[in-house]
Amino acid sequence: MTAIAHKPSPGTAPGGSVFRRPTAERGWKSWFTTVDHKKIGIMYYLTSLFFFLVGGIEALLIRTQLATPGAEVLTADQYDQVFTMHGLTMIFFAVIPLGTAFFNYLLPLQLGARDVAFPRMNALSYWVFLFAGLFIYSSLLFDGMPDSGWFGYAPLSIIGSDPSGFTLFGTETTRMAFYSLGLQIAGIASIASSVNLIVTILNMRAPGMTLMRMPIFAWLTLVTSFLLLFAVPIIGVALWELMFDVAFGASFFRPSAGGDPLVWQHLFWLFGHPEVYVIIMPAFGIVSEVIPTFARKPLFGYAAMVFASITIAFMGFGVWAHHMFTVGMGPVATSAFALSTMFIAVPTGVKIFNWMGTLWGGQLRFTTAMLFAIGMVAMFTIGGLSGVTHALVPHNTQQHDTYYVVAHFHYVMFGGSVFGLFAGSYYWYPKVTGRLLKEGLGKIHFWLIFIGFNLTFGPMHILGLAGMPRRQYTYPDDMGWNVWNMMESVGSFILAIGVLVFLANLVISHRGPQDAGHDPWDARTLEWLTTSPPAPFNWTVVPKVSSRDEAWTRKYGHDEAKPQGVSAGASPEARAEELARVGYDPGGSGEGIHMPSPSYWPLVLAAGLPIMAYGVIFTGPLRIVLLAVGFLVLLTGMFGWALEPTTDDGQDHHEMTAAGAH
Amino acid sequence: MSTTTTDTMPSAHADHQTSLGLSNLKLGMWTFLGSECLFFGAFISTHLIYIGNFGNSPEIRQSNLFDIPFTSVSTFILLMSSLAMVLALAAIQQGNMRSFRIWILATALMGAVFMSGQVYEFTVFYAEGMRLETSPFTSSFFVLTGFHGFHVFFGIMMLVGLWAASLVGKLTPSKAEMVEYIGLYWHFVDIVWIVLFTVVYLIPAE
Numbered sequence: 026m027t028a029i030a031h032k033p034s035p036g037t038a039p040g041g042s043v044f045r046r047p048t049a050e051r052g053w054k055s056w057f058t059t060v061d062h063k064k065i066g067i068m069y070y071l072t073s074l075f076f077f078l079v080g081g082i083e084a085l086l087i088r089t090q091l092a093t094p095g096a097e098v099l100t101a102d103q104y105d106q107v108f109t110m111h112g113l114t115m116i117f118f119a120v121i122p123l124g125t126a127f128f129n130y131l132l133p134l135q136l137g138a139r140d141v142a143f144p145r146m147n148a149l150s151y152w153v154f155l156f157a158g159l160f161i162y163s164s165l166l167f168d169g170m171p172d173s174g175w176f177g178y179a180p181l182s183i184i185g186s187d188p189s190g191f192t193l194f195g196t197e198t199t200r201m202a203f204y205s206l207g208l209q210i211a212g213i214a215s216i217a218s219s220v221n222l223i224v225t226i227l228n229m230r231a232p233g234m235t236l237m238r239m240p241i242f243a244w245l246t247l248v249t250s251f252l253l254l255f256a257v258p259i260i261g262v263a264l265w266e267l268m269f270d271v272a273f274g275a276s277f278f279r280p281s282a283g284g285d286p287l288v289w290q291h292l293f294w295l296f297g298h299p300e301v302y303v304i305i306m307p308a309f310g311i312v313s314e315v316i317p318t319f320a321r322k323p324l325f326g327y328a329a330m331v332f333a334s335i336t337i338a339f340m341g342f343g344v345w346a347h348h349m350f351t352v353g354m355g356p357v358a359t360s361a362f363a364l365s366t367m368f369i370a371v372p373t374g375v376k377i378f379n380w381m382g383t384l385w386g387g388q389l390r391f392t393t394a395m396l397f398a399i400g401m402v403a404m405f406t407i408g409g410l411s412g413v414t415h416a417l418v419p420h421n422t423q424q425h426d427t428y429y430v431v432a433h434f435h436y437v438m439f440g441g442s443v444f445g446l447f448a449g450s451y452y453w454y455p456k457v458t459g460r461l462l463k464e465g466l467g468k469i470h471f472w473l474i475f476i477g478f479n480l481t482f483g484p485m486h487i488l489g490l491a492g493m494p495r496r497q498y499t500y501p502d503d504m505g506w507n508v509w510n511m512m513e514s515v516g517s518f519i520l521a522i523g524v525l526v527f528l529a530n531l532v533i534s535h536r537g538p539q540d541a542g543h544d545p546w547d548a549r550t551l552e553w554l555t556t557s558p559p560a561p562f563n564w565t566v567v568p569k570v571s572s573r574d575e576a577w578t579r580k581y582g583h584d585e586a587k588p589q590g591v592s593a594g595a596s597p598e599a600r601a602e603e604l605a606r607v608g609y610d611p612g613g614s615g616e617g618i619h620m621p622s623p624s625y626w627p628l629v630l631a632a633g634l635p636i637m638a639y640g641v642i643f644t645g646p647l648r649i650v651l652l653a654v655g656f657l658v659l660l661t662g663m664f665g666w667a668l669e670p671t672t673d674d675g676q677d678h679h680e681m682t683a684a685g686a687h
Numbered sequence: 688m689s690t691t692t693t694d695t696m697p698s699a700h701a702d703h704q705t706s707l708g709l710s711n712l713k714l715g716m717w718t719f720l721g722s723e724c725l726f727f728g729a730f731i732s733t734h735l736i737y738i739g740n741f742g743n744s745p746e747i748r749q750s751n752l753f754d755i756p757f758t759s760v761s762t763f764i765l766l767m768s769s770l771a772m773v774l775a776l777a778a779i780q781q782g783n784m785r786s787f788r789i790w791i792l793a794t795a796l797m798g799a800v801f802m803s804g805q806v807y808e809f810t811v812f813y814a815e816g817m818r819l820e821t822s823p824f825t826s827s828f829f830v831l832t833g834f835h836g837f838h839v840f841f842g843i844m845m846l847v848g849l850w851a852a853s854l855v856g857k858l859t860p861s862k863a864e865m866v867e868y869i870g871l872y873w874h875f876v877d878i879v880w881i882v883l884f885t886v887v888y889l890i891p892a893e
Contacts, residue, residue, distance in 0.1 A: 142711040216722055224715045228705040254718065258726035265830065266733065275819045275826035276742060277733070283742030284823045292729060667848065 046622040046669060058623035060144035061561055065151050066130030067457065072155055073122040078524070079162075080114035083107045085521055088481070092514035094502040104498035105172035106200075110162075112175030113204070116304065117211050118158045120438065123446050124307030125150075128222055128246045130457060134552035135240045137231025137570060139563050142224040144621040145666065150218035152631035154211060160635040161207030164200055167642070171204035174496065176293055179278030179286040183270045205268040206638040212257045212264070213634065219250035219257075226250075231551070233570035240550040240573075241324055241331070245310030248334045252299045252306070252341065260296035263289060272641050287352060294345035302341045304438055305405070306334065308445025309376060312398045315448050316380055318548045319395040320387025323574055326379040333372035333379075340369040350418055351425045359418055366416035373409055377402060392546075393467030397448035400475055404440025408433055411486065426496070429489025435482040447474070447527070452546070454531075459539035459557045466530040473523030480516025484509040543609050549574040555610040562615045568608060579607045626669060630662025716868045720875045727879050730834065731886055734827045739892045742822030749892045752812055761804030762884050765839075768797035769877045772870045779853075782860040788853055791866075794873065795846040798839050805836050828887065835883055838876045845869045 173182040269275035276282035346362040572578040637655030775790035852858035
């Protein structure tokens with residue numbers, strides 16, 4: 026940092042030392058105050074990975090309990106907590122934020138922007154998300170974790186205090202207060218980040234990048250963000266109502282006072298089904314980038330892909346009641362939702378055929394990323410097809426609450442989303458770190474996951490058809506379910522070993538030299554034109570965009586048949602010359618580029634929310650105190666945010682200097 | 688701002704060179720308000736489901752509680768605050784800071800009068816035995832109108848913040864757009880109340 030950054034500009038009101046902006050850009054402190062979308066993306070990734078491991082351990086507990094009939098590894102009460110938290114953790118704190126991690130890191134790079142539209146709000150989203158996760162797990166210290174399923178059906182969710190053993194702090198509210206408040210806080214993070222991403226995509230594209238020239242991943246991000254923007258407030262309302270029921274005795278879902286538990290189900294699934302598409306869309310986006318790169322072909326049917334995604338998003342708000350066919354909505358509503366559920370398979374099928382069309386006739390390279398991408402298409406197709414069977418009302422009624430449903434949504438969420446996210450991890454790891462993940466370990470990782478996954482979730486179809494109910498902590502010996510259950514449990518441990526191999530790969534690969542180069546995959550989209558890892562300011566010179574596959578066009582021209590590109594075997598000097606001709610970012614000090622200053626107010630503001638949430642958990646004077654303290658912290662954060670001096674007149678940024686850059 | 692890259696650089700915050708030609712903050716505010724529509728939409732749906740659901744206390748119902756003339760007056764005051772908001776924006780755009788301060792305070796004041804009316808109304812209802820837990824109707828009424836009241840309160844804080852910022856010279860006519868964004872929020876909250884007043888107070892429940 027030089028004096029340029031600190032010199033108060035004329036016109037900036039003296040903010041006082043309290044409001045001085047932090048300046049650290051390296052070291053541990055910088056992670057707490059950073060507003061850099063790349064650092065926030067990495068923080069999102071690592072935090073979600075942590076929650077993914079926690080959710081995975083919960084899954085192993087479930088599978089250990091169910092490996093043999095009549096097992097007592099977990100009590101019924103513990104089992105309820107563990108399967109509820111497994112669902113909540115995987116959906117809200119692992120898979121969705123892993124998607125957000127990719128959005129955060131990649132979007133500005135793919136669009137040719139220097140950061141997202143609201144960098145401080147981006148940091149706020151991360152901290153709020155982290156506190157939401159920690160808050161909901163802090164329920165372990167109280168009455169125990171939420172135990173009414175991730176769907177939290179009333180009236181089970183509002184019946185009052187649960188039987189529990191050891192507690193550190195006694196409270197009079199139930200475990201589900203943690204559920205309603207923790208998810209509420211996570212929802213705030215989702216809305217903030219979706220507003221941020223939508224504005225970034227619509228407003229911050231590089232010169233020449235029209236909407237239909239955006240990388241397909243950016244389109245999927247836009248669709249996902251709109252889904253979150255419109256779906257999260259609906260569960261927000263349901264969660265507020267649940268909170269008032271649980272902690273303040275309101276009658277929204279309390280049948281004894283006239284409340285209707287079905288209102289919860291409708292609100293929950295009106296959010297819950299779009300949420301399913303929120304979970305799968307990032308994986309669609311990743312796979313749609315990975316397959317063209319490793320098939321050396323442009324994405325087949327780009328426009329069809331875009332419109333299919335938009336169609337899925339629209340229709341996603343009109344299929345929710347297929348989760349509720351057994352509650353007795355009457356034949357008209359049931360038929361309507363059965364039809365809409367069948368129709369939504371059409372745009373989804375369009376996507377699958379587009380990926381196959383991209384693969385068809387391509388020069389395929391089976392890297393680990395490609396294996397996961399193809400695995401995702403195959404596994405998601407299985408999950409999608411078993412999903413369509415749920416549109417058949419009699420079949421749905423038959424399979425409701427059996428392991429058939431568990432099999433279906435794990436094929437979609439694990440076989441679809443998680444496979445896609447693994448593909449993205451292998452594909453973009455060199456962009457983020459400048460190093461390639463080890464391919465050998467990667468292949469082992471893929472095959473362990475692929476075999477373990479199918480061994481775990483494949484037999485669940487059979488168990489479901491054989492009538493084994495889900496959410497039961499054990500089962501009798503003489504049902505003929507023993508073999509399949511044991512097979513699933515073995516599969517789940519193979520899956521766990523696969524995940525450990527991935528972690529080992531992350532660590533081992535990170536120790537290697539940064540020798541991946543700008544563009545190790547010979548890729549197609551804009552982010553591969555900048556350095557790996559990118560400088561804090563992303564681009565020394567923002568590229569002008571003239572085509573959909575900008576990097577590819579620069580390398581090979583528009584004529585796919587006549588490559589005129591960078592020769593892979595050339596000497597380093599010749600290669601550097603060719604790279605410069607193509608227009609790769611030359612890298613540099615970034616002298617004179619204005620970037621947002623770090624700020625600690627997002628962290629302060631976010632910290633107010635869990636404090637207020639604890640206020641609702643407790644009763645009596647402590648409630649008032651905690652609510653007041655939390656609100657004050659929140660208010661301090663807001664005022665600090667608003668009054669924070671800017672280091673340049675009227676602007677929220679400071680100058681990059683040689684010292685601050687690489 | 689010495690910079691070598693101004694012509695090619697859509698920077699993280701330069702509002703004047705965005706892809707849509709619309710400032711980031713304005714687009715962000717519209718996006719957020721889109722989300723808010725679903726928020727109030729879901730609450731209003733709940734209320735429509737519970738509008739005639741009086742649980743075990745059938746005497747706690749709209750016709751025994753609501754004072755329509757009173758609420759009409761406070762509704763009118765809230766609507767007039769939108770007019771004052773428009774005048775405040777026009778004043779700062781014309782560089783008339785004195786007039787801006789008057790109108791922005793008038794907006795906040797009318798918002799505060801509306802909120803006081805709501806607090807008074809809640810007190811009266813409470814005195815007549817209406818509680819959060821009485822029935823689905825009362826739960827929905829308090830939570831729905833309460834959340835709207837919270838939105839008004841948040842708006843008043845921002846309006847007073849604008850007024851204070853103009854006093855210490857942090858808000859100048861060159862930053863009139865800031866007033867526009869907060870105005871968007873304020874008008875949205877008013878429009879929501881028009882829907883709420885119709886749905887909650889005017890539509891007969893039985």
